[in-house]
Amino acid sequence: xxxxxxxxxxxxxxxxxxxxxxxxxxxxxxxxxxxxxxxxxxxxxxxxxxxxxxxxxxxxxxxxxxxxxxxxxxxxxxxxxxxxxxxxxxxxxxxxxxxxxxxxxxxxxxxxxxxxxxxxxxxxxxxxxxxxxxxxxxxxxxxx
Numbered sequence: 001x002x003x004x005x006x007x008x009x010x011x012x013x014x015x016x017x018x019x020x021x022x023x024x025x026x027x028x029x030x031x032x033x034x035x036x037x038x039x040x041x042x043x044x045x046x047x048x049x050x051x052x053x054x055x056x057x058x059x060x061x062x063x064x065x066x067x068x069x070x071x072x073x074x075x076x077x078x079x080x081x082x083x084x085x086x087x088x089x090x091x092x093x094x095x096x097x098x099x100x101x102x103x104x105x106x107x108x109x110x111x112x113x114x115x116x117x118x119x120x121x122x123x124x125x126x127x128x129x130x131x132x133x134x135x136x137x138x139x140x141x142x143x144x
Contacts, residue, residue, distance in 0.1 A: 076126045083123030090116020
């Protein structure tokens with residue numbers, strides 16, 4: 001039984017590390033695909049404008065404004081998500097440390113306030129950046 005506990009003690013960090021880095025790799029691949037799709041859409045838009053014989057600067061500027069707004073919306077959305085995750089981590093760490101803390105040292109749970117406050121600052125900053133309004137973060141559909 002003691003050998004089994006030792007195996008679990010070694011395997012838990014290994015499995016956790018593999019899961020973490022797999023998640024990060026999948027996230028990077030998804031982000032790269034999104035960027036490739038946006039570049040392809042921009043290329044197709046510019047190609048259609050060039051094939052049409054006239055390059056309409058007004059349409060191009062409108063397309064760039066839409067694209068810039070979409071990038072800003074994605075940035076704000078990512079900040080809000082990261083802030084909420086950090087708030088949840090702070091609450092979880094505080095509860096965990098409170099439950100395992102001894103009677104004489106109950107202030108150890110305050111360590112969880114650190115990620116919670118960082119998350120709160122991220123969320124509030126993103127909310128202020130958006131002006132308190134909901135922004136769309138979808139990829140713009142180019143119109144030629």
